[in-house]
Amino acid sequence: MTLATILATTMLMCHSASAAPLGGGDDALGRPIFLVVVLALVSLVPIVFMATTAFVKISTVLQITRNAIGAQNVPSNTVILALAAVLSAVAMAPVGAAIVQRGTPIVERAGQMETPELVREGLAAVGDPLRSFLQQNAAPSEMARFLGLARAARAPELREAITDHDFAVLVPAFIVSELNRAFALGVAVFLPFLVLDLVVANILVAAGLASLSPGQLALPLKLLLFLAVDGWGLLARALVLGYRF
Secondary structure, eight states: OOHHHHHHHHHHHHHHHHHSOTTOTTOGGGSHHHHHHHHHHHTTHHHHHHHHSTHHHHHHHHHHHHHHHTOTTOSOHHHHHHHHHHHHHHHTHHHHHHHHHHHHHHHHTGGGSOHHHHHHHHHHHHHHHHHHHHHHHSOHHHHHHHHHHHHHTSOGGGGGGOOTTSHHHHHHHHHHHHHHHHHHHHHHHHHHHHHHHHHHHHHHHHTTOTTSOHHHHHHHHHHHHHHHTTHHHHHHHHHHTSOOO
16 A cells, blocks of 8 residues: 555545535445545655655654663653655655645646546546655665565466566665665764763773763763754754755
């Protein structure tokens, strides 16, 4: 299941609710079972959002940053996830704009189109910009890896039909690529705080205060360092601008 399918089906449900007669007719969009399926698909939107947007890398880097500072549960998980969602929305704005630009004419002509045609064009309007984004930001090595895995999981006569443009290849390749980049950026964030911890620990040992906790004494210094360099702002800028379109 892809984000394109879910969003396009949701758009069709909204169109059905506003344009279809109450009797339902023969159109599949007016059948109760179809609406139940649509609601089930909508429940998957949060999972698909996390898997096909910048949320994976941004949330991972923010979690690593919090752990590097050493402030337990500050910011809280709720704040981290909220900030990651907002930054992800900002980073994905070009993709959203492309989807709206392509989808608006389809919605305007929805009343003049048959259901199969409406579904086909809706999927293309949502899927093509998202596919382009995933291709631009998935590492070629990961795309090749998951292309091989996708083909190996299918019957021999079906393997050639799988290409590196399929979401079954692009989505896992994108997620793994994002995690690799997040860990690389996390190391760069973690190192200054690790050095500060070592400096504080050595000072305590030299002063004969080895019984004191270096982590507690280093925490105010870490917070001051992070504030002095405008850590949250620089981190947000780097995360949002780290994508290609």
